[in-house]
Amino acid sequence: MFVLGIIARLVYLQIVKYDFYYNISLNQSSKEFTIVQNRAVVTDRNGVVIAKNKKVASLYTFSKQIDDPKSLIAEMRSKGILLSKKTTQKILNQEGFVWIKRGVDIDTAEYFSKKYKSVGYIVDEGRYYPYNNLFSQIVGFVGVDNQGLYGVEKLYDEDLKGEEISIIALKDSTGKYILFHDKEEIIAKERSFSITIDKNMQMIAELSLMEGVQEFGADKGIAIGMDVKNGDILFAVTYPGFDANRFSNYSQDLWKNYSTFYLFEPGSIMKPFTFIYLLEHDMINLDEKIFCENGKYDIYNHTIKDVHPYGTLTAADVLVKSSNIGTIKLNSRIQAKDFYEYLKSLGFGSATQVLGSGEESGLLRIYKKWSGLSQPSISIGQEILVTPIQIVRLYAAIANGGYLFVPKFVKSNEKPLATKVFGEKSLSVVRPLLREVVERGTATTAKSEYVPIAGKTGTAQKFDKRLGRYSNTEYTASFAGYFPYDDPKVSMVVIYENPKKSIYGGTTAAVTFKKIAEQVAVLLGYKIKHLRIKNVG
Structure with missing residues (x-):
């Protein structure tokens, strides 16, 4: 059948269409394009x-036929069609076939086509993103030319791209250019490609994050939520973002999916991992007393400080407080060496292999290059760089019984990939402690009367490369956790960069975490008897 198809195509081109293509070859004002x-x-x-997809027009001209190039350019400008310098120069120099503008509305294209015999258009397809900013950093x-340039559109361009159609423009007997397809118009069943994001959850996260950035005076806000049972990313928002329909109007920094590309020192959201290790290896008794030096502790010619000057705390309260x-x-x-290998087993310093997005790997230097201060610093979330997606999947592992999933932004029929990294022995102790953090510790602002939340706050000074030391004015505030505590469904991380109102994760990120969690829990069918609904009327 394949060979017969080739023969039939050759007969069609060489015999049926011979005169047509021969005439084109003699015509100096023809152009073939795809x-x-x-x-x-x-x-x-x-x-x-x-x-x-939406129908748009692509304007073109055989510029040698234009009587007054300057008038054409001026009128196009008056109609809102702004030409690049390169296109303008080609028209002025009358260089032959020129694409004037792609993605023009059809009525405008029709107007110029009727007024100028040298101008024509084809009905083409353009991409349209009906939710503007909402999915732009992911999709x-x-x-x-409808080719993927960024995000899922680029990563999965081979799966998404349509069928190519060759078109020839040829001048007819009246001097007007007409178009010929090399095949009949394609009538194809609409194909679809699904991502793991839930539109309603994404909207909740975006609105909550926007309010938080404004309320706390932050430079940036990031929120990411994961299904703890399979690694699906349910929402991932960065604010401010950009409108994918007008992407060229925005800084390329805003294009990034910061849930996978944002590198930060995690601060205290790292602390549960020290406790899990100690519990797994029977190296800690939660009731033992730890002297916390009244808030100042000198080690390796460096002073470690606590926010509050604690004297003696139980080991449990070391985490809770x-x-x-x-x-x-x-x-x-x-x-x-053991601590380094443990952190490597949790994925620190390595890519998560996330499906549907690029990512940063973070930074965890090999222990042989550590200074005396390195291990103490890493244990409290300094001297290590992580991404939000690395943290959200680790908190999912705390919630789901210890399974570290490969995260996914795109839906897949394959069985979720996971590695067992935590044992139930340690998790059965750490999970109640993370609940205590919310009940009476540093994250009481995340305490909800509607859905039980567990998690950990983080506040980290940002390293100032210019000064070669930690900044006294720039911080990253975060809260990482999961909900509902009694039947975990979603792990989440909320991050604010340089919040001005308060530098602490407990008074910024935890507030937003709670706001998102309460609304997402409703969507998941969690039995909430009463929930405040903000009056937006």
Whole structure:
């Protein structure tokens, strides 16, 4: 059948279409080009279309036929069609076939086509993102030829791209250019490609994050939520973002999916991992007393401070109250090599292999290059760089019984990939402690009367490369956790960069975490008897 198809095509081109293509070859004002149609739509996890195709026009001209190039350019400008310098120069120099503008609305194209015999257009497909900013850092965008340039649109361009159609423009007997396809118009069943994001959860996270950035005076906000049972990313938002329909109007820094590309020192959201190790190896008794030096502790010619000047705390309260000094003292029981290998087994310093996004790997230097201060610093979340997605999947592992999933932004029929990294022995102790953090520790602002939340606050000074030391004015505030505590469904991380109102994760990120968690829990069917609904009327 394949050979017969080739023979039939050759007969069609060489005999049936011979005169047509011969005449084209003699015509000096013809042009062959390619367009792509029927790119697959992108949907959220529930089938809501978040990237689709729309009919647009692509204006072209055989510029040698233009009587007054300057008038044409001026009128196009008056109609809102702004030409690049390169295109303008080609028209002025009358260089032959020129693409004037892609993605023009059809009525405008029709107007110029009727007024100027040298101008024509084809009905093409452009990409349209109906939710503007909402999915832009995940889905990305396409170029003028409907080719993926960023995000899922680029990573999965082979799966998404449509069929190429060759078109020839030829001047007819009246001097007007007409178009010929090398095949009949494609009538294809709409194809779809699904991501794991839930549109409603994404909207909740975006609105909550926007309010938080404004309320706390932060430079940036990031929120990411994961299904703890399979690694699906349910929402991932960075504010401020960009409108994918007008991506070229924004700084490229805003294009990034910061849930996978944002590198930060995690601060105290690292502390539970020290406790898990100690519990797994029978190196800690939660009732033992740890002297926290009344808030100041000199080690390796460096002073470690606690926010509050604690005297003696139980080992349990070292975590609940987030004592840096107590954590460092407890972590000193672990050999450097063992601590390094443990952190590597949790994925620190390595890519998560996330499906559907690029990512940073973070930074964890090999223990042989550590200074005396390195291990104490790492235990409290300094001298290590992580990404939000690395943290959210580790808190998912705390919630789900110890399984570290490969995260996914795109839906897959394959069995979720996971590695067992924590034992139930340690988790059965740490989980109640993370609940205590919310009940009476550093994250009481995350305490909800509607959905039980467990987690850990983080506040970290940012390292100033210019000064070669930690900044006294720039901080990263965070809260990482999961909910509902009694039946975990979602792990989440909320991060604020340089919040001005308060530098602490407990008074910034934890507030937003709670706001998102309460609303997402409703969507998940969690039995909430009463829930405040903000009046937006």
